[in-house]
Amino acid sequence: MVCAKSVLEELKACGVTHVVGLADNSSAALMALLANDDSIRFIGVTREGEAFALASGLWIGGKTAVVVAQNTGFLESGDGLRGTAQRMRIPLVCLITYRGYEKMRRQSAKAEPRPWTIEEFSRADLDSAAIITEPTLNAWNVPFDFLETDADLPKIAKAFSRAERESRPVALLVTGDMR
């Protein structure tokens, strides 16, 4: 688990002016901090696809936004991401919370890496949102890394550097609930 307060401090250090997204259990602690923070403005959206377009508009207007979304919402955002931040070559960091990561990890540990079967997509002890998150990021050509513990916090600045250097969206997968 990563500390929400430390994440917020890292975002400030990276010059973030706006966080755009939709809360979920994993990002709730960060959202609570943002509600009482004057230096970064939170813009709530009704569906995650909006977040990528809105964040792209903020960048065009001279601001630095971060998108925060659950992997379920990210999966819904395909064309929003593709047709705005990606197609427009906008440097944009996305924090994607990884619903179902733990269940998937437990199952993955029992087997060699392999394509998931259609039966596994419907199993109650697996979350299909999790099992297609990384393949989807790969298919959509979005580079990603993991935020698992506080030791990973420097990856936030690295993600910003890469996004800026390559003018592209870069994702960080938050594997547990922020505390």
Added chain:
Amino acid sequence: MRLTAGTMMTKDQLLKPLAELRGQSVVVTCMSVTRPWGTYSSSDLDFASADSAMGHTADLALGIALAQPQRKVICLNGDGSMLMTLGTLATVTAAGTKNFVLFVVQNDTYEITGNQEIPAAGRIDFPLLARGAGFRRVYYFEDPDLYRRTLPEMLSGEGPVFVAVRVEKGSEGPISRSVKEQSRYLRVSLAQSAHDLRKALTS
């Protein structure tokens, strides 16, 4: 009940007066008004949401408005595009932006793919939806003279402002981005256009 209009405006009647009054506003277009707008304006502050994400013009324009609170941002959205992301109406009002003017150009069709009817064509009450989402300044026009007379009021004062305009169906084909396009803002890539607008807004 169909909310069929008695009269309708042409795109020219919609766009020409707006081009005359937009001043230093950013204007973001999409779909069937993209090319026509380019015949009236070639400003560095024009942006075509073409070759981009389906239905994500209003939220993109909202982002620009939030980043540039001292400048008016005018979005010319399509009715089909607005239906794709109706939630953006709530996002706009929740964001508290005061410099955003959101037009919905209502022709009841997906014009550039051959004028197929949008769902519930003729029954959608966009002004009602906008009011329901929290817009307080809401306008609806079928009459070009009333529209022209009211335009200065719509473009002044605090927003967000919502404007539904009923226009005739046209025959715009698919929008491309290439040197063959007449409109200046369609002759460069979407990425180039986005980066150019950022430069214009921040330098």
